[in-house]
Amino acid sequence: MTVRISDDAVAIACGADDVASAFIAAGVAVERVSSWGMHWLEPLVDIDGIGYGPVSVDQVADIIKGNTPSLGRIEDHPFIANQTRLTFARAGKTRPLSLDDYYASDGWLGLARAREMGAQATIDTVMTSGLRGRGGAGFPAGIKWQTVARASGEKKYIVCNADEGDSATFADRMVMEGDPFMLIEGMAIAGFAVGADKGYVYIRSEYPHAIAKMEAAIKLSAHLVAPFVVEVRVGAGAYICGEETSLLNSLEGKRGEVRAKPPLPALEGLFGKPTIVNNVLTLAAIPWVLQHGGEAYAAFGAGRSRGTMPIQIAGNVKHGGLYEVAFGITLGELVHDIGGGTASGRPVRCVQVGGPLGAYIPPAQFHLPFDYEAFAAADALIGHAGVNIFDDTVDMAQMARFAMEFCAVESCGKCTPCRLGSTRGVETLDQIIAGKNVDANLALIADLSETMKFGSLCALGGFTPYPVMSAIKHFPEDFR
Amino acid sequence: MATIADILAEHKDKEGPLLPVLHDVQKMFGHVSEEAMREIAQALNLTRAEVYGVVSFYHDFRKEAEPRPVLKLCRSEACKARGVEALVPIADNQSRIKVEAIYCLGLCAVGPSAMVGEKVYARLDGAKFKTLLEAM
Numbered sequence: 001m002t003v004r005i006s007d008d009a010v011a012i013a014c015g016a017d018d019v020a021s022a023f024i025a026a027g028v029a030v031e032r033v034s035s036w037g038m039h040w041l042e043p044l045v046d047i048d049g050i051g052y053g054p055v056s057v058d059q060v061a062d063i064i065k066g067n068t069p070s071l072g073r074i075e076d077h078p079f080i081a082n083q084t085r086l087t088f089a090r091a092g093k094t095r096p097l098s099l100d101d102y103y104a105s106d107g108w109l110g111l112a113r114a115r116e117m118g119a120q121a122t123i124d125t126v127m128t129s130g131l132r133g134r135g136g137a138g139f140p141a142g143i144k145w146q147t148v149a150r151a152s153g154e155k156k157y158i159v160c161n162a163d164e165g166d167s168a169t170f171a172d173r174m175v176m177e178g179d180p181f182m183l184i185e186g187m188a189i190a191g192f193a194v195g196a197d198k199g200y201v202y203i204r205s206e207y208p209h210a211i212a213k214m215e216a217a218i219k220l221s222a223h224l225v226a227p228f229v230v231e232v233r234v235g236a237g238a239y240i241c242g243e244e245t246s247l248l249n250s251l252e253g254k255r256g257e258v259r260a261k262p263p264l265p266a267l268e269g270l271f272g273k274p275t276i277v278n279n280v281l282t283l284a285a286i287p288w289v290l291q292h293g294g295e296a297y298a299a300f301g302a303g304r305s306r307g308t309m310p311i312q313i314a315g316n317v318k319h320g321g322l323y324e325v326a327f328g329i330t331l332g333e334l335v336h337d338i339g340g341g342t343a344s345g346r347p348v349r350c351v352q353v354g355g356p357l358g359a360y361i362p363p364a365q366f367h368l369p370f371d372y373e374a375f376a377a378a379d380a381l382i383g384h385a386g387v388n389i390f391d392d393t394v395d396m397a398q399m400a401r402f403a404m405e406f407c408a409v410e411s412c413g414k415c416t417p418c419r420l421g422s423t424r425g426v427e428t429l430d431q432i433i434a435g436k437n438v439d440a441n442l443a444l445i446a447d448l449s450e451t452m453k454f455g456s457l458c459a460l461g462g463f464t465p466y467p468v469m470s471a472i473k474h475f476p477e478d479f480r
Numbered sequence: 481m482a483t484i485a486d487i488l489a490e491h492k493d494k495e496g497p498l499l500p501v502l503h504d505v506q507k508m509f510g511h512v513s514e515e516a517m518r519e520i521a522q523a524l525n526l527t528r529a530e531v532y533g534v535v536s537f538y539h540d541f542r543k544e545a546e547p548r549p550v551l552k553l554c555r556s557e558a559c560k561a562r563g564v565e566a567l568v569p570i571a572d573n574q575s576r577i578k579v580e581a582i583y584c585l586g587l588c589a590v591g592p593s594a595m596v597g598e599k600v601y602a603r604l605d606g607a608k609f610k611t612l613l614e615a616m
Contacts, residue, residue: 167583
């Protein structure tokens with residue numbers, strides 16, 4: 001009997017360590033593996049492929065005796081069976097820090113293929129795959145890599161943006177805690193392709209488990225990626241450092257203030273050197289792309305959004321977790337068919353897609369396909385593909401106020417529209433919530449939002465108007 | 481116990497060592513004092529203003545030690561959708577524990593969630609949250 005229990009942060013926060021200890025105390029060997037991503041079932045216990053969950057310590061004895069009803073084969077669970085897992089192919093199946101498991105599941109084949117075909121062919125493969133930056137901006141990864149490869153200079157850097165600060169997102173965390181070698185392999189391929197020998201993973205300090213796993217994995221795999229060297233750097237609680245130029249300043253040991261662009265980081269990035277800054281999910285997709293070829297990856301998806309997207313279903317949802325699927329799936333399918341509606345059992349009022357800077361979307365728009373362009377056309381953004389579900393008890397005026405408040409707390413202070421606009425936004429929304437001069441103040445918010453949208457240096461000030469204005473547009477009754 | 485000089489020595493070969501140094505100082509002493517900032521500035525050939533600017537920019541660094549135990553409660557959208565705001569009055573009705581807002585622990589489908597040191601807690605409700613606070 002092999003008992004497998006995840007050791008990722010969600011499982012641990014739900015009590016997985018105690019459950020694992022109870023099995024061990026009963027004389028059963030436990031393997032700690034990555035999470036399948038079915039978060040409502042954590043701690044999920046996997047016994048020879050059959051699942052039990054969520055398991056509490058007092059159920060352990062009965063499970064061992066075979067007296068507990070199971071969930072059936074985990075791989076056949078509709079939540080898993082209906083996914084297209086390329087990046088998360090190993091989720092639930094391998095021990096995160098086992099090089100043996102990684103080798104046995106096609107690990108390092110992408111890097112080997114890259115070394116075999118050469119740097120330019122590697123970049124061409126990424127270009128062909130149509131892979132776009134998964135951090136939110138959706139910039140084609142191949143073009144960024146080509147720019148860095150062609151930039152002059154001896155010293156170049158690969159920077160992995162693991163400052164996953166958006167609420168309702170956890171895919172980066174799951175990659176780092178569940179399959180850290182895949183990320184290291186992706187970074188090594190990037191380094192090989194553009195001629196960089198040093199890579200940094202900038203991980204937020206709110207992710208201690210991810211930091212520990214990445215540091216351990218880097219030590220274990222150093223000889224396999226050499227001469228490329230990877231180092232973890234830890235953020236310090238600033239949301240803005242998820243913005244790539246703030247992140248670079250932070251890595252350099254400075255205040256995490258946004259830099260004006262141009263120059264692009266691809267030409268003048270870390271310490272002024274040409275730098276690839278890619279999100280965890282972008283780099284994590286690379287080994288698959290190299291192993292199977294650009295065309296194979298591009299065969300998935302819709303329109304100009306190619307490949308798969310690890311979508312994170314979160315908030316007030318019955319079946320929340322990691323759902324990797326080709327682009328093109330609709331919001332309604334994600335919320336109702338896969339997510340199963342709200343955890344509270346109440347009607348869904350809206351979803352917020354793309355974190356604190358993403359628009360609130362009402363059920364009337366649940367036909368929207370998950371696609372960068374389709375979302376942009378609807379004044380929304382995919383961002384890092386977090387889908388946060390709210391039931392009908394949500395007060396949208398409070399959520400709009402929170403968007404401004406969050407921007408005020410996290411603004412780096414460099415540009416005026418963001419620094420001052422967010423604080424004025426909170427004050428004005430307070431007036432509206434108190435019922436004072438509502439029409440005039442709503443006009444003021446619309447005007448302020450325009451200024452922030454077009455006048456801010458980066459997406460923090462520039463996109464805060466999305467949640468604010470979408471809340472006002474779709475839920476005007478909450479502002480009266 | 482390591483001194484600031486030890487910490488500086490450990491990071492001397494790093495590119496851009498200021499954040500790693502400040503993290504270690506914060507961890508070792510519970511805060512980054514005025515004297516520590518002077519010593520760090522001197523060693524890294526920075527001005528005191530530059531070091532102060534960095535310390536004051538990031539939420540993780542404190543200029544004064546917090547005498548109380550600290551619990552970080554996620555107040556982000558996903559935890560709001562799952563009812564974290566109902567826990568806030570419980571935090572406000574006591575003063576023994578410092579309850580700070582944090583924005584996202586990446587536990588967004590199992591919130592409300594909290595972190596104490598490096599330990600994470602999920603699926604908090606009123607009773608569990610009270611128990612957690614009392615056990616600290």
